[in-house]
Amino acid sequence: MTRTFAITIAYDGTDFAGWQVQPGQATIQGTLQHAIKRSTKLDVNVTGSGRTDAGVHALGQVASCRFPTWTASTDALSKAINSRLPETIVVTEVHQAPSDFHAIRDAIGKRYRYQIQVRHQRDPFEHRYRWRLRRAVDVAAMQSAAAKIIGHRDFSSFESAGARRKSSVRDVRDCQVLPAADYETSGHLAIEVEANGFLYNMVRNIVGTLVEVGYGKQPPEWIDEVLGQKNRIYAGQAAPPQGLFLKEVYYRPGFEPV
Amino acid sequence: MTRTFAITIAYDGTDFAGWQVQPGQATIQGTLQHAIKRSTKLDVNVTGSGRTDAGVHALGQVASCRFPTWTASTDALSKAINSRLPETIVVTEVHQAPSDFHAIRDAIGKRYRYQIQVRHQRDPFEHRYRWRLRRAVDVAAMQSAAAKIIGHRDFSSFESAGARRKSSVRDVRDCQVLPAADYETSGHLAIEVEANGFLYNMVRNIVGTLVEVGYGKQPPEWIDEVLGQKNRIYAGQAAPPQGLFLKEVYYRPGFEPV
The missing domain is CATH 3.30.70.660 (Pseudouridine synthase I, catalytic domain, C-terminal subdomain)
Structure with missing residues (x-):
């Protein structure tokens, strides 16, 4: 059963080309999606509450993502993703959200x-x-x-x-x-x-x-x-x-x- | 006439392979010497009070250097060098020192x-x-x-x-x-x-x-x-x-x- 999560993220944006995925560039969204894929084997799209530009940081960015399957706890999900992230990005919180939660629309x-x-x-x-x-x-x-x-x-x-x-x-x-x-x-x-x-x-x-x-x-x-x-x-x-x-x-x- | 200076330097060592010049690597000493060359056209050897390892920082490293010729003020020398340094290294002070001042030996x-x-x-x-x-x-x-x-x-x-x-x-x-x-x-x-x-x-x-x-x-x-x-x-x-x-x-x- 699909589960929707609200993920809170902090990052030092200095060495990234901003939030949004761009081919051939290190971005926050791309790095997060890659870390999720490596840790859970799932291809998940991470939708941020807004795009931050290159060099811009976050103390509490929020992203929504829908997992086709995830049976472990939110805490286990947070640990799994963090284990695959660089020192400059950290998932600070993961919460299960209403199934239609959308980080941009609901802000x-x-x-x-x-x-x-x-x-x-x-x-x-x-x-x-x-x-x-x-x-x-x-x-x-x-x-x-x-x-x-x-x-x-x-x-x-x-x-x-x-x-x-x-x-x-x-x-x-x-x-x-x-x-x-x-x-x-x-x-x-x-x-x-x-x-x-x-x-x-x-x-x-x-x-x-x-x-x-x-x-x-x-x-x-x-x-x-x-x-x-x-x-x-x-x-x-x-x-x-x-x-x-x-x-x-x-x-x-x-x-x-x- | 040769003049000897004591230069105080602060740096974020994260992106450097330590203090000492190493071929093909970004080092603090190498970057400083290069900045001096670019700003004063002089080939000067910068002797630090000690070598810091890769990733180690300094709030007040001191280096001695002998200039074959420098007629402007210490303030002008400081500004000239800083204008050619990256954001991660800064010369905080320049003082004229006794001609035989040596940053390691005299510490x-x-x-x-x-x-x-x-x-x-x-x-x-x-x-x-x-x-x-x-x-x-x-x-x-x-x-x-x-x-x-x-x-x-x-x-x-x-x-x-x-x-x-x-x-x-x-x-x-x-x-x-x-x-x-x-x-x-x-x-x-x-x-x-x-x-x-x-x-x-x-x-x-x-x-x-x-x-x-x-x-x-x-x-x-x-x-x-x-x-x-x-x-x-x-x-x-x-x-x-x-x-x-x-x-x-x-x-x-x-x-x-x-």
């Missing part, structure tokens, strides 16, 4: 984390996981600007060309600029954004725009103007991929992988 | 840091920088054992075969087992060892031995017995390279790169 929201390091000199141990800003930023101004992102709005100005969606309206439920407790010495800063859904490159475009405010190139009120234009050319440049982490995917009750 | 001590993560599940973001222990350890027992390492002793039991030194006696000035402030949740633990000099693989052999005590396989008093045997076969297995960082190198007054 009701996502939270991303974007990591920054304000530091003149490069840091060999953080460059895979943070965007380095060489100059000081005004954190309070960035926080004021971030508050203006929150709401039910048309986010066309933060949508990169590519896979266009029918509507560019999204509910951004939270947008915070969070300096680390040791920010004065480490320069570590994170921006977290939560919404019911995201347009292509939306978080990286928001972050790039908030950094322009941080650099004092624009005041926080500029965000309202950018949103009002509904045109990508008015926002700041996209932040690079290595700072971005898909932190959590939310599902409606009954479809939660818990 | 009077070193401090190493070894990073551990106690965690059942792999962590994609820490595996380059920590040795993962799957089972809980008795930190207090490890701390008692570490205190027994300190002193003027013959460390033959912690010396791996390879480059044997004339004497196996060293002064270990400090040996600490340091759980992180958030150890209960992160499982992050560090072992720091400071000595006037180290034998081949000494820190990794000490760490592997302390972990056997942490696992309860041996009591802290076992350390005295191991030291007394003066034979490598009595100590624990060497810890893997990825947790090891050369943290600091100490020089005598007048030769300090400050």
Whole structure:
């Protein structure tokens, strides 16, 4: 009997060409499907809640997959897959889901984390996981600007060309600029954004725009103007991929992988 | 006129075949010399305070190098070299040193840091920088054992075969087992060892031995017995390279790169 599972995955995306299977390239989806095949002898398609780009990481990506047959426990499945994965990818949880669970369709929201390091000199141990800003930023101004992102709005100005969606309206439920407790010495800063859904490159475009405010190139009120234009050319440049982490995917009750 | 510099370097050693130049392999020394050549057009030999093995990192490796000619500032030299280095290596400081300064001969001590993560599940973001222990350890027992390492002793039991030194006696000035402030949740633990000099693989052999005590396989008093045997076969297995960082190198007054 077919069983559907919700699989939670964390990965360091640095050395992968993104989530989606691409011929001749190492991808997260391809590596996962290969690990499932090697450990269970089953050809299973793994559907992620969304595609992450090359160099983008995940703390809690969720994928749905249907197994034509699996009689052992979810714990055994998790162990089997992990035994065939490289050190850079880990299955953190496996839960049995309703038979029609679909990781994209059933998602009701996502939270991303974007990591920054304000530091003149490069840091060999953080460059895979943070965007380095060489100059000081005004954190309070960035926080004021971030508050203006929150709401039910048309986010066309933060949508990169590519896979266009029918509507560019999204509910951004939270947008915070969070300096680390040791920010004065480490320069570590994170921006977290939560919404019911995201347009292509939306978080990286928001972050790039908030950094322009941080650099004092624009005041926080500029965000309202950018949103009002509904045109990508008015926002700041996209932040690079290595700072971005898909932190959590939310599902409606009954479809939660818990 | 020839000028001698003391260069401080930090690096992520994961993707390098160690410090020392080896034909056909990416090494830290080779990459540095190449960056100096590209940025200054000078063929300069860079002498490190010691060779780090493949996969071992440095927070403060020190190297001496003699420039046949260099008229600009040390700051300009640092910027020039950094502009040609990959993200995984950074020159953090450059100081002019006495003309006969030699990074190995003049060193009077070193401090190493070894990073551990106690965690059942792999962590994609820490595996380059920590040795993962799957089972809980008795930190207090490890701390008692570490205190027994300190002193003027013959460390033959912690010396791996390879480059044997004339004497196996060293002064270990400090040996600490340091759980992180958030150890209960992160499982992050560090072992720091400071000595006037180290034998081949000494820190990794000490760490592997302390972990056997942490696992309860041996009591802290076992350390005295191991030291007394003066034979490598009595100590624990060497810890893997990825947790090891050369943290600091100490020089005598007048030769300090400050």
